[in-house]
Amino acid sequence: xxxxxxxxxxxxxxxxxxxxxxxxxxxxxxxxxxxxxxxxxxxxxxxxxxxxxxxxxxxxxxxxxxxxxxxxxxxxxxxxxxxxxxxxxxxxxxxxxxxxxxxxxxxxxxxxxxxxxxxxxxxxxxxxxxxxxxxxxxxxxxxxxxxxxxxxxxxxxxxxxxxxxxxxxxxxxxxxxxxxxxxxxxxxxxxxxxxxxxxxxxxxxxxxxxxxxxxxxxxxxxxxxxx
Amino acid sequence: xxxxxxxxxxxxxxxxxxxxxxxxxxxxxxxxxxxxxxxxxxxxxxxxxxxxxxxxxxxxxxxxxxxxxxxxxxxxxxxxxxxxxxxxxxxxxxxxxxxxxxxxxxxxxxxxxxxxxxxxxxxxxxxxxxxxxxxxxxxxxxxxxxxxxxxxxxxxxxxxxxxxxxxxxxxxxxxxxxxxxxxxxxxxxxxxxxxxxxxxxxxxxxxxxxxxxxxxxxxxxxxxxxxxxxxxxxxxxxxxxxxxxxxxxxxxxxxxxxxxxxxx
Numbered sequence: 001x002x003x004x005x006x007x008x009x010x011x012x013x014x015x016x017x018x019x020x021x022x023x024x025x026x027x028x029x030x031x032x033x034x035x036x037x038x039x040x041x042x043x044x045x046x047x048x049x050x051x052x053x054x055x056x057x058x059x060x061x062x063x064x065x066x067x068x069x070x071x072x073x074x075x076x077x078x079x080x081x082x083x084x085x086x087x088x089x090x091x092x093x094x095x096x097x098x099x100x101x102x103x104x105x106x107x108x109x110x111x112x113x114x115x116x117x118x119x120x121x122x123x124x125x126x127x128x129x130x131x132x133x134x135x136x137x138x139x140x141x142x143x144x145x146x147x148x149x150x151x152x153x154x155x156x157x158x159x160x161x162x163x164x165x166x167x168x169x170x171x172x173x174x175x176x177x178x179x180x181x182x183x184x185x186x187x188x189x190x191x192x193x194x195x196x197x198x199x200x201x202x203x204x205x206x207x208x209x210x211x212x213x214x215x216x217x218x219x220x221x222x223x224x225x226x227x
Numbered sequence: 228x229x230x231x232x233x234x235x236x237x238x239x240x241x242x243x244x245x246x247x248x249x250x251x252x253x254x255x256x257x258x259x260x261x262x263x264x265x266x267x268x269x270x271x272x273x274x275x276x277x278x279x280x281x282x283x284x285x286x287x288x289x290x291x292x293x294x295x296x297x298x299x300x301x302x303x304x305x306x307x308x309x310x311x312x313x314x315x316x317x318x319x320x321x322x323x324x325x326x327x328x329x330x331x332x333x334x335x336x337x338x339x340x341x342x343x344x345x346x347x348x349x350x351x352x353x354x355x356x357x358x359x360x361x362x363x364x365x366x367x368x369x370x371x372x373x374x375x376x377x378x379x380x381x382x383x384x385x386x387x388x389x390x391x392x393x394x395x396x397x398x399x400x401x402x403x404x405x406x407x408x409x410x411x412x413x414x415x416x417x418x419x420x421x422x423x424x425x426x427x428x429x430x431x432x433x434x435x436x437x438x439x440x441x442x443x444x445x446x447x448x449x450x451x452x453x454x455x456x457x458x459x460x461x462x463x464x465x466x467x468x469x470x471x472x473x474x475x476x477x478x479x480x481x482x483x484x485x486x487x488x489x490x491x
Contacts, residue, residue, distance in 0.1 A: 078324060079324075082320055082323070082324045085320055086320065089292075089316055
């Protein structure tokens with residue numbers, strides 16, 4: 001469309017995607033995993049709700065947290081929950097964490113040409129009881145890692161985890177001397193997401209944190225800043 | 228008298244207005260080993276006797292979970308039961324996915340009844356040769372339903388199906404008035420006692436007795452053999468106690484005699 005000045009005006013394209021903000025992270029230890037997400041749901045500069053869960057417990061040994069568009073997160077979690085039940089009915093036992101990780105990857109790739117706007121992290125204990133974290137992109141690229149963060153606060157959290165879990169860029173401690181204990185990991189996860197809440201406007205309100213080991217899943221919740 | 232003339236196809240009525248093929252299908256249910264169900268205000272229980280074809284084989288499973296709030300016990304053609312189970316699981320999962328809540332037991336039983344009836348009126352199909360006892364907890368109430376090859380389904384306070392089920396049914400008829408107020412443990416005990424009535428010569432062991440429970444704050448759960456054994460022990464103990472009481476009475480008589488002698 002041309003104006004009298006002869007400039008081309010760009011028509012605003014409607015997008016099926018919006019970002020509802022929020023941060024997620026997970027850390028794996030030798031025999032446990034810690035997974036956490038905040039619960040704030042935003043739209044633009046407003047808060048839509050202070051409590052909208054981004055966390056889903058899939059089995060006693062495996063959970064998922066997702067950031068991105070709440071509608072897609074909700075639907076993906078619904079589908080995952082049903083698929084986990086179908087698996088359990090068919091095979092007579094719950095899905096292993098590796099199976100869940102692969103399934104999530106496939107569910108995401110299935111929508112390769114109209115992706116779920118979700119940035120997921122799957123965490124749990126694997127068949128040997130070793131803690132594991134899997135991180136994804138929107139179309140299902142799967143990578144097993146020791147820790148991961150996603151969402152609006154991920155660029156604030158990831159460097160902290162690099163430094164505190166992988167001991168990168170540290171001169172004060174040697175890798176051989178460091179043991180990632182459960183208490184250390186829980187405190188680290190709590191501090192990391194709290195710090196993200198301080199600076200990132202889309203992270204805040206409440207945090208759902210969950211510790212997974214061979215005994216099962218222990219869920220907890222705490223408050224962040226409401227501003 | 229007319230049986231053999233009017234029983235060759237599902238679509239043929241007898242002069243008395245009966246469909247013999249359906250009745251023969253119900254006979255298949257009656258051939259299966261006993262399955263019984265009973266309910267209180269807070270819990271519903273199924274108890275089954277699992278057969279094994281010979282010593283080398285495993286015992287045939289008769290209890291299956293449909294969803295967290297619902298399960299079934301079967302009697303009859305196990306293969307047909309699997310088809311109906313898959314149907315029920317699909318219905319409940321679909322409802323949960325779409326509406327986010329548990330599918331009421333009565334609704335899935337109605338769908339099952341419709342499905343069963345279709346097979347009694349379609350060319351080339353045969354009735355499902357299996358009867359189900361469906362137990363569930365939803366809407367704050369316990370449910371027990373029986374479905375049959377005919378497509379009829381009824382709600383029950385307690386019911387038994389399969390071979391020798393009449394003995395179990397008689398026991399349940401005698402005791403069902405007290406079921407509503409019972410706790411879970413006593414309810415299961417009644418179930419096991421009822422099963423004992425129809426077990427005939429077969430001894431009840433933790434391997435051939437199946438028990439499942441569902442109710443308020445109790446997700447559908449098939450009890451593990453060790454838990455089953457605790458109930459069997461209680462039954463045996465009660466029987467043993469009756470014998471011991473008789474012995475004690477004899478002993479007391481003897482003691483009384485010796486005292487009298489001492490006083491002398």
